[in-house]
């Protein structure tokens with residue numbers, strides 16, 4: 468059960484079927500464009516959507532809003548130093564700002580960044596630096612519960628290649644959001660460390676979900692079963708040279724990010740750029756009160772009872788969705804449950820967006836919002852004008868905001884999803900009528916296929 472009780476509540480809307488139909492059509496059949504006031508359960512993302520604790524709300528009142536050298540920064544920096552062991556701590560307003568600044572200073576034109584999987588904003592920052600992002604996911608590790616691992620043999624081959632000198636950093640995304648939120652094992656991080664040492668390149672963690680990764684190591688690797696998630700997180704950070712994070716996830720707050728490093732000279736270059744684009748190095752685009760809420764959140768997030776509840780909720784939710792007839796990607800991680808829409812609705816071809824069709828059907832059935840991770844997000848337009856080049860998989864992500872929804876909210880999602888699965892043969896696809904050149908899923912306008 469939830470290891471907390473509820474002190475402040477917020478009503479949720481229950482739009483009628485006709486309102487849902489009108490909202491979806493006005494939004495061009497794109498759930499990103501649907502206003503939150505017509506959504507009953509919002510599982511679009513676990514980012515920036517956490518419920519803060521009473522201790523975090525009271526920490527806000529202690530925020531020191533001094534422009535430079537605020538007490539809030541000292542508290543934040545001490546918590547991050549204790550957790551990571553890195554001396555240099557730089558706050559930023561969210562994860563992608565950290566990526567843009569740090570990767571811009573590590574990479575350059577012609578360079579290569581190698582990773583288990585670069586999250587899409589990470590890839591965008593690598594490419595903005597004129598560099599290339601190479602993803603090397605180890606396909607066979609999912610059986611061991613570590614589907615987020617990097618393929619160390621492929622990474623070694625890349626580094627040994629005559630062009631290997633172009634590789635300037637290795638990035639491990641923990642947990643691996645783009646690969647089903649699966650964790651990265653400590654043995655994979657150790658292997659990455661050895662490769663980085665052999666080739667003189669830094670190992671960096673995208674630590675946005677570091678606590679969930681650490682918990683899943685304690686739950687899945689018998690060698691760490693007696694360790695606390697905090698001890699495992701410290702072991703993960705100890706193996707790397709630095710990290711960045713979106714603190715909108717395991718920071719347990721609604722905004723924030725960080726860069727933390729051992730290398731003082733690199734940190735100074737990042738700070739110089741931070742002043743240009745984010746703010747003075749002791750606040751980095753955040754208010755003092757945000758830094759206090761984050762310091763408290765980073766302390767709470769490694770509590771074993773909280774993490775156990777988080778992982779067990781995802782596991783239970785995945786099992787219930789499976790019983791309801793949905794093809795669920797197993798094993799579940801912590802931050803989301805993924806459903807395979809192509810398997811559920813083989814009658815909808817990829818260019819008619821089966822994952823979008825499922826997500827929209829779920830919205831119409833019960834005002835539930837989930838995100839599509841299929842051809843709308845990862846597919847590409849065919850330069851020859853034919854149907855879109857499909858994504859590798861047509862997944863739908865049911866993300867779990869931290870401490871926001873109770874088990875009965877999720878039961879409602881399961882019941883609604885069961886009704887969609889039962890009637891899935893009648894669900895029809897979509898076609899794109901308007902789309903920008905990049906990141907089309909945020910703004911694209913769609914039409915139901917039956918309207919042709």
Ligand code: F0G
Pocket residue numbers: 511512513514561562563564586588589640644673675713714715723724
């Ligand atoms: N890295 C990872 C692994 C992420 O999941 C995200 C964001 C970022 C970096 C970027 O951080 O949003 O604070 O700028 N993921 C969100 C999601 C958007 O829904 O998964 P940001």
